[in-house]
Amino acid sequence: AQSVTQPDIHITVSEGASLELRCNYSYGATPYLFWYVQSPGQGLQLLLKYFSGDTLVQGIKGFEAEFKRSQSSFNLRKPSVHWSDAAEYFCAVGAWSGGGADGLTFGKGTHLIIQP
Amino acid sequence: NAGVTQTPKFQVLKTGQSMTLQCAQDMNHNSMYWYRQDPGMGLRLIYYSASEGTTDKGEVPNGYNVSRLNKREFSLRLESAAPSQTSVYFCATSGGQGWDEQFFGPGTRLTVL
Numbered sequence: 001a002q003s004v005t006q007p008d009i010h011i012t013v014s015e016g017a018s019l020e021l022r023c024n025y026s027y028g029a030t031p032y033l034f035w036y037v038q039s040p041g042q043g044l045q046l047l048l049k050y051f052s053g054d055t056l057v058q059g060i061k062g063f064e065a066e067f068k069r070s071q072s073s074f075n076l077r078k079p080s081v082h083w084s085d086a087a088e089y090f091c092a093v094g095a096w097s098g099g100g101a102d103g104l105t106f107g108k109g110t111h112l113i114i115q116p
Numbered sequence: 117n118a119g120v121t122q123t124p125k126f127q128v129l130k131t132g133q134s135m136t137l138q139c140a141q142d143m144n145h146n147s148m149y150w151y152r153q154d155p156g157m158g159l160r161l162i163y164y165s166a167s168e169g170t171t172d173k174g175e176v177p178n179g180y181n182v183s184r185l186n187k188r189e190f191s192l193r194l195e196s197a198a199p200s201q202t203s204v205y206f207c208a209t210s211g212g213q214g215w216d217e218q219f220f221g222p223g224t225r226l227t228v229l
């Protein structure tokens with residue numbers, strides 16, 4: 001079974017500084033990887049996804065992520081954070097049984113705090 | 117288009133009561149999912165439906181039942197609610213391929229006293 005680890009429960013970053021959120025996954029085959037963001041009291045919004053091709057993927061709101069198979073990682077980055085980026089971030093891996101998508105396995109999330 | 121809608125938004129139950137959470141989508145997606153979100157636990161899959169007429173258990177199915185009423189609707193039922201089922205419940209849909217994005221509803225916040 002697949003699993004996702006987000007090592008950092010909380011991260012505090014100053015506004016304008018760069019950001020990297022870590023994600024490690026365990027999955028036997030080629031993974032389908034996602035980053036979602038959740039603002040307080042809201043549902044989840046997709047930031048970006050990877051399933052094949054270029055290992056550096058661009059997403060919305062200026063985010064990018066790099067897939068590194070050798071490290072089983074899919075870290076999320078942003079060169080300069082804004083106060084509006086404060087939220088909960090979830091990394092997820094998707095499974096595919098051949099008969100249909102079996103749902104996503106989520107990490108436990110990283111809470112991002114932005115300091116003025 | 118509304119996307120994915122969930123009703124109700126909030127609910128308080130007493131232990132032993134039953135209720136059904138409703139989810140509807142207008143995205144013409146085949147696959148639908150129910151997750152629960154608890155602090156520090158991320159989201160965990162309860163049940164999913166890869167297509168109309170099929171349902172399968174996810175990671176935490178105990179205490180829940182589901183019905184895929186038609187392509188648009190996927191309901192989650194708690195027959196006898198327990199305090200451990202206090203959570204935020206999210207419905208999601210996808211086109212059905214492993215790499216497809218899942219689209220999430222706004223959630224239902226359930227408290228069981």
